[in-house]
Each structure stands twice: as C-alpha cells, then as structure tokens.
Amino acid sequence: MRRRRLLFQGLAFWLLAAAFPVVYLGIAPPGSDPLMWGGLALLFSGAGLALATY
Amino acid sequence: MPGGPVLTPLNWLLALLPILVLILTIIALRWSAPRAGALAWLVTVFLAWTVFGADAHLLAVASSKGLSLTLFVLSIIWTAVFLYNLLERLGAIEAIGRQIIGLAGNRLNQGLLLSWAFSGFMQGIAGFGVPVAVVAPLMVMAGFTPVVAAASALVGHAWAVSFGSMGSSYYSIQLVTKIPGEEIGPRMALLFALPIVASGFAVAHIVSGTEGLRRGAGAILVAGLLMSLLVWLMTRLGAPQIASVVPGLAGCGAIWAMARVGALRRVARPEPPVAGLSPSGASGRLSFHLAFLPYYLLVALTVISQIGPVKEATRGLAWGLDYPAVATSLGFQVEAERAYAKIRLLNHPAPLLLLSTFIAAAVFVLAGRWKKGAVQAALASTYRQCVPTSVGIATMVMMALVMTDAGMTSLLAGGIAKGAGPAFPLLSPYVGVLGTFMTGSNTNSNVMFGPLQLETARSLGIGATTIAAVQSIGGSLGSAIAPAKVLIGTAIVGLSGRESDVIRRTLVYCLILVLLVGIEAWVFSYVIGR
Numbered sequence: 001m002r003r004r005r006l007l008f009q010g011l012a013f014w015l016l017a018a019a020f021p022v023v024y025l026g027i028a029p030p031g032s033d034p035l036m037w038g039g040l041a042l043l044f045s046g047a048g049l050a051l052a053t054y
Numbered sequence: 055m056p057g058g059p060v061l062t063p064l065n066w067l068l069a070l071l072p073i074l075v076l077i078l079t080i081i082a083l084r085w086s087a088p089r090a091g092a093l094a095w096l097v098t099v100f101l102a103w104t105v106f107g108a109d110a111h112l113l114a115v116a117s118s119k120g121l122s123l124t125l126f127v128l129s130i131i132w133t134a135v136f137l138y139n140l141l142e143r144l145g146a147i148e149a150i151g152r153q154i155i156g157l158a159g160n161r162l163n164q165g166l167l168l169s170w171a172f173s174g175f176m177q178g179i180a181g182f183g184v185p186v187a188v189v190a191p192l193m194v195m196a197g198f199t200p201v202v203a204a205a206s207a208l209v210g211h212a213w214a215v216s217f218g219s220m221g222s223s224y225y226s227i228q229l230v231t232k233i234p235g236e237e238i239g240p241r242m243a244l245l246f247a248l249p250i251v252a253s254g255f256a257v258a259h260i261v262s263g264t265e266g267l268r269r270g271a272g273a274i275l276v277a278g279l280l281m282s283l284l285v286w287l288m289t290r291l292g293a294p295q296i297a298s299v300v301p302g303l304a305g306c307g308a309i310w311a312m313a314r315v316g317a318l319r320r321v322a323r324p325e326p327p328v329a330g331l332s333p334s335g336a337s338g339r340l341s342f343h344l345a346f347l348p349y350y351l352l353v354a355l356t357v358i359s360q361i362g363p364v365k366e367a368t369r370g371l372a373w374g375l376d377y378p379a380v381a382t383s384l385g386f387q388v389e390a391e392r393a394y395a396k397i398r399l400l401n402h403p404a405p406l407l408l409l410s411t412f413i414a415a416a417v418f419v420l421a422g423r424w425k426k427g428a429v430q431a432a433l434a435s436t437y438r439q440c441v442p443t444s445v446g447i448a449t450m451v452m453m454a455l456v457m458t459d460a461g462m463t464s465l466l467a468g469g470i471a472k473g474a475g476p477a478f479p480l481l482s483p484y485v486g487v488l489g490t491f492m493t494g495s496n497t498n499s500n501v502m503f504g505p506l507q508l509e510t511a512r513s514l515g516i517g518a519t520t521i522a523a524v525q526s527i528g529g530s531l532g533s534a535i536a537p538a539k540v541l542i543g544t545a546i547v548g549l550s551g552r553e554s555d556v557i558r559r560t561l562v563y564c565l566i567l568v569l570l571v572g573i574e575a576w577v578f579s580y581v582i583g584r
Contacts, residue, residue, distance in 0.1 A: 009088055009441045016448050020121045023114050029378035029390060 057385030058461035059106050066469040068105050069462035072098040072453055073492065080537065086551040087446030087541050095453040102460035107383035115380050116459035119394055120452030122375050126395040127183075127451070127494065128444050129404035131542055134187045135439055137348055137411045138546065139432035142191075144418060144425055146345035151195035153342040162270050163313045164196045165261030169210030170254050171277065171309055175302030177211050177218035183494075183542040184403060185211040185218075188349075190543045201552075202260060204543035205559040208534045210257040212564070213250045215496045215530035216242065217285065217297035219403070223496035224294050227526040230504040233519055239289030242523040243297065245574050246285055249531060249567045250301075251278030256563040277308040295360065340423060347417055351410035359400040371399035386461030439545040446553075447494065447538050454492040463492075467503055471510035478514055479575035482507060482521050483568045486528025487535070494538020499529035516579040524575040531571065534564040 059065050072094045079090035099117075102108035108116075141147050154168060168189050176185035186207045193203030216223045224242070228235055254274035258266035281301035288297035343350075358364055374393030381387045399405050418424045457463045467485055474481045485507060489499025504525055511521035533539050540553050540560070549556065 006438065006441060009445050012088065012092075012445045013441055013448070016121065016445070020118065023118045024375060027111065027115050027118060027378065029376050031376075 057387065058382065059384050059386065059465050061465060061468050061472065065105070065465060068101055069457070069465045069469075071101060072457060072462075073466075073488075076450070076453070076537070080554050080557065084554045086442065087537050087553050088442050088449065091446045091449030091453065091537070095449045095456070098453045098456045098460075098462070102382075102456050102462065106460040106462055107386070108456070108460040109383070112380040112382060112388075112459055113456060115377055116456040117452045118375075119377055119391070119459070120455040121448060122395040123455065123495075123498070124444075124448045124451050126397055126402075127447060127538065128440075129397065129402070130407070131183060131187070131443060131447075131545075132436060132440055133404045133407040133411070134184045135542075135546060136432055136436045137407055138187060138191060139435045139439075140411065140415070140428055141345070141348065143428040143431050144423060145340050146348075147191060147195065149340040149342055149345035151192050153345075154192060154196075157310050157313070159313045161197070162258060162262045162266050163309060165193070165198070165206055165210075165257055165266075166254060166270060166274065166277070167306055167309045167313075168192055168196070169206035169261070170213075170257045171281070171302055171305030173207055173211035173302075174214035174218075174281070174298055174305060177214035178296065178298030178300075178302050183539050184407075185214075186539055186543045187546050190547045194547050198261065200544075200547035200549050201555050201559060204540070204547050204549060204556045206257050206260040208539060208543055208556070208560050209253060209260060209563045209567075212531045212534040212567070213246065213253045213281075214298035214302060215533045216246070216526045217288075217294055219497075221295035221297065223500055223526055223529065224297070226497045227500040227504050227522055230501055231508045231518070231522040233522055235289075235292070235294065238519055238523055239294050239297075240286060241519050242526060243282070243286035243289045245520070245523050245527055245571065245578070247279070247282035248570050248574060249527065250282045250285070251275060252567050252570055253531075253563075254278045256567065260559070260563070273309065273312040276312065277305050280308050281305045344417070344421060344423065348410045348414040351413055352406055355400075355406045355409060359406065364400065368398070368400040373397045380459060382460055384461065386459075386464070388459045439548075439550065442550050443541040443545045446541050450492070450537055451494070454498070457492070463489075463503075464506065467506045471506070476514070476580070477576075478510060479516065479521065479524070479579040480569075480572040482511075482575055483524045483528025483531070483571040486525045486530075487532035487564070487568055490529045490532030490536045492536075494533075494536045496526065496529040496533060499532065500526050503529075511579075517583070520575055520578040524571055527571050528568055531564055531567050534560045534567075 075097050076090055076094040079085040079093060080087065099113055102113060138147065154164070154172070157167065173185040173189045176188050186204070189207040189211070190203045193207060194200055198206070224239065228238055231238070251274065254270070254277065255267055258270040258274060262269070281304060284301040284304050285297045288294060288300055359368070372393065374396030377391040377394050379388060379390040397404070415424070454463075466488070470481055470485055471478055485503050486499050489503045490496055504522060507521050507525040508518050511518045535557055537553060537557070540556050544550055544553050544556055
C-alpha cells in the first residue's frame with residue numbers, strides 16, 4: 001500500500017516536473033533566454049523521471 | 055495600485071475558499087499534504103478562471119512561477135535531508151545527539167537548547183526549513199516522540215525566521231515598504247522581545263508540560279532577554295543578517311551555563327532513557343567535531359559567501375526564470391519578473407549544503423570513518439522521505455501564486471483591513487501568518503502583504519513602521535504552522551501523512567504568540583502612538 005502510494009506520488013512529481021519546461025517554454029517572455037532555462041527545467045524533469053522510477 | 059475584483063462579502067468568501075479547503079482537508083479530514091494541496095490548487099484554478107477573470111495564460115504563468123519557487127525550496131530540502139541521511143548512515147547524527155544531549159542534562163534543557171536556541175542559530179545560517187530538518191531528528195534521538203520533536207522544533211525556531219537566512223525576510227520587508235533599515239530593524243527587534251521569551255515558554259510546555267513552565271521560568275527569562283537584547287543590538291549595529299545567528303548561539307551558551315549551575319532544576323521523577331543511545335555505543339568513538347564537520351563547514355561557507363569580494367565575484371552565478379506581465383479581465387495587473395526565485399550559487403543554502411557534504415565526505419574517507427553503500431542508502435531514504443513533501447509543496451505554492459496573480463490574495467487582505475478598522479493592529483500579524491501559511495516563506499509573505507499592510511496603516515493614520523514590522527514578525531511566527539515547513543518536520547522524523555497531528559499541536563502556540571504580537575502592535579499604534 002505504502003509502495004503504491006509512493007509510486008503515485010513519484011508519478012505526480014514527475015508529471016509536475018515534466019509540465020514545468022513545457023509550460024515555461026510556452027510563456028517565456030521575449031528577450032529572456034528560454035533555451036537555457038528550458039534546458040535547466042528539462043534537467044529538473046529528467047531528475048523527476050529518474051526519481052519517479054527509482 | 056493594481057485594479058482587480060470588487061471587495062464584496064461574496065467575493066471575499068470565494069477568495070478565502072481555497073484556504074478553507076486546505077485547512078479543512080489537512081486539519082479536519084486529516085488528508086496528507088499532497089492530496090490536500092492538489093485539491094486546493096484545483097479549487098483555486100477553477101475560482102480564478104470562473105470568478106476572478108484569469109485566463110489560461112495567467113494560470114500557466116502563475117503555476118509556472120509556483121514551480122520555480124518550488125524548485126528554490128525543494129533544492130534546499132532535498133540537499134538538507136540527504137546530508138542528514140548520509141550523516142545518520144555514518145553514525146554522525148548519533149554522535150552529535152549524544153554530545154548535545156550530554157550538554158543539556160535533562161529533557162527540559164535538551165528541548166530548550168535544541169528547539170529554541172540551536173534551531174534559532176540554524177535558522178540564522180541556513181533557514182528554509184533546515185533548522186526543523188536538523189533539530190527534529192536530534193530531538194527524536196534524545197528520546198522525544200516524533201510529534202513532540204517536530205512540534206517543538208517548529209515553534210522553537212519561529213522567532214528566528216525574520217532575521218534568519220542571513221536576514222532575507224528582513225531585507226524583503228524593508229525593500230517592499232522602503233522604510234530605512236535603521237528605523238524598522240530596531241522596531242522589529244523591540245517587538246520581537248515578547249515572542250522570543252514566549253516561544254521559550256511554548257517549547258518548555260511542549261516538551262515538559264506545565265512542570266516545564268515552572269521549572270524553566272527563570273532560565274527562559276534570562277536566556278530570552280539576552281537573546282532579545284542581542285537581536286536589538288545587532289539591528290542597531292547595522293548587522294541584521296546575523297541578528298538570529300548571534301542570539302541563537304548566545305542562547306545555547308546561556309542555557310548550557312544555567313544547566314551547569316542548576317538554574318534549570320532537574321525533575322524529581324526519573325526520566326525515560328534516551329532512545330537508541332547507550333553510554334558505550336559503538337558510534338561513540340566518532341568524535342563530536344568530526345560528526346559536526348558538515349555544519350561547521352556550512353557556517354564557514356555561509357560567512358565566506360557574505361564577504362564583500364566573494365559576494366561580488368559570484369554575483370553573476372545565479373539562475374532564475376523570467377516571466378511576462380499578466381492581467382485578469384477584471385483589471386488586476388501583475389508586473390513582469392526577471393530572474394524569478396533566483397538561485398545564487400553562493401547565496402542559496404542548497405549549493406552550500408552540497409559543498410559541505412562533499413568536503414565532509416572526503417574528510418570522512420581520509421579519517422577512515424566512511425561506510426560502503428552509505429550514499430546509496432542515503433539517496434534511497436531521501437527519495438522515500440522527500441517525494442510526498444515535494445508534491446505537497448509544489449501544489450501549495452502553485453495555489454498561492456495563482457491566488458496572488460489572480461488578485462484573490464490582495465482582495466483577502468483588503469477585506470481584513472477594511473473589516474477590522476481600529477482593531478487592525480491586532481489582526482495585522484495574522485495577515486503575515488496567512489502569507490507564510492500559504493507559501494511556507496516569511497519572505498514571500500512580506501512581499502505579498504508588506505505593501506498592503508503599509509497602505510492600510512497609512513489610511514488608518516497609525517504607525518507604518520510598527521505595522522510593517524508586525525507583518526514580518528507574524529510571517530516569522532507563522533512558520534510554526536506553515537504546511538511547507540511542517541512537511542519538512544514530518545518527513546524527516548518519519549511522520550509523513552500525519553502533518554495534521556503536528557499542525558494541531560503547533561497551532562495553539564502559534565495563535566497565542568501572534569495574539570501577543572497583535573496586542574503589542576495595538577499598544578504601539580494607539581497608546582504609545584508610534
């Protein structure tokens with residue numbers, strides 16, 4: 001039961017983390033550096049994926 | 055002033071609804087924070103869209119800002135919890151616990167020394183939940199129950215939040231209200247004296263009940279007044295960034311000294327043995343100084359990072375996302391943000407915590423105290439502890455940011471100010487508490503509500519400096535009940551999912567402390583007239 005809950009929470013974390021760069025790249029203001037920050041956010045979502053499937 | 059929704063009772067109640075949902079689900083229904091936070095966020099998004107004129111773009115920007123802020127906070131939690139887990143695997147936490155428990159003597163002294171003074175020092179150097187993450191497990195090691203450990207650490211560290219994290223919350227209220235530091239700093243210190251002493255009594259009551267109040271009264275008054283005097287002195291000397299560090303350390307010294315001379319009397323009845331500790335435990339061979347090395351390093355790196363040339367040289371090493379300006383269809387406008395929730399390489403606890411961990415690990419290897427598999431085991435524990443916390447924080451911060459950007463927070467605060475009238479100083483610190491409760495950050499609370507509190511004070515013709523100071527003090531004390539902070543405490547002492555038990559324990563102390571601040575504010579505003 002605890003394992004299942006942890007899996008769901010891990011997936012929720014990954015979904016949030018994955019949505020972050022997608023949303024940010026869509027709303028980044030002109031003049032900002034979306035590639036650099038999008039890349040960082042992707043790294044964050046990658047970490048989320050790794051953790052969710054650890 | 056931005057436009058926004060009209061202040062009507064119905065609009066005010068609708069703006070309050072997400073907070074009611076959060077409080078109801080966490081406290082009454084005992085939902086876990088991730089579940090409660092997710093529902094509250096969905097309710098907020100629905101209300102912002104249907105009632106407060108937010109469109110999809112605004113909701114995306116606000117939620118993304120929430121995740122940026124979450125990244126800022128989570129990076130600290132993950133690194134602090136990982137450091138703790140690694141040290142626990144290496145036997146260092148047991149060695150630290152043994153030493154500090156030995157210094158203090160009995161349970162009341164241990165509670166005061168760890169939860170009230172040492173946590174204030176930790177808040178001063180790191181903040182962002184690190185004091186709770188470090189102190190709560192030490193309290194468990196000293197034989198306190200996990201709920202008492204988390205609750206006393208949460209209540210005990212709250213006095214140090216405004217001047218903690220090298221003064222970040224203090225600087226934020228000063229910046230948003232534009233009140234000179236030499237004016238607001240000492241005023242804040244003066245108003246802080248009562249909650250500092252009272253939080254000592256609160257910790258004594260949490261750890262030892264009414265007997266603790268009686269036995270500890272003298273020592274709490276002496277240590278509390280010393281700590282208050284030092285907070286005031288630091289602000290007068292123009293060093294607000296160490297106005298938690300110095301009083302916290304002095305408090306540790308004062309409590310230790312009074313325990314030595316018997317000012318904190320021992321209980322008549324025998325005390326329960328310290329859990330998991332025996333006088334001749336195997337890890338006793340690990341010296342306290344080696345065990346404490348990562349925290350020595352953290353202090354040293356924090357001080358080094360504040361040195362002028364180092365600060366200048368690393369100023370450019372920062373990460374933060376840019377966000378565009380947004381507006382609701384009701385006319386509430388939010389300015390564009392550059393480098394939002396910026397993480398500065400040498401001014402953010404996470405990189406400093408990581409650096410301390412790496413250096414300490416190298417020293418442990420060289421000293422022959424390293425254990426194989428410690429990193430893997432610490433990573434696995436950190437993951438298990440932090441995932442629920444992370445989801446909870448992410449959803450709650452997103453909720454807070456959607457509320458702020460949709461004008462709901464501003465409407466709520468405006469309603470409180472208008473409804474309260476002359477009683478506003480009494481309620482003013484509760485507005486600060488509300489901000490911290492929602493975002494888990496005194497700094498965010500000050501940024502959100504500081505200008506509004508200032509304007510309300512001016513429109514009521516009362517002292518703006520007092521009300522601005524009280525906003526920050528309320529925000530500071532609100533750390534005792536902020537779910538984002540509670541989650542750190544529960545995660546680290548193995549109480550994940552039982553956040554409601556801890557909040558119910560801390561809520562009454564927090565409300566009493568804030569009431570004292572409200573009375574102070576009222577007296578300053580209407581009796582002293584400042």
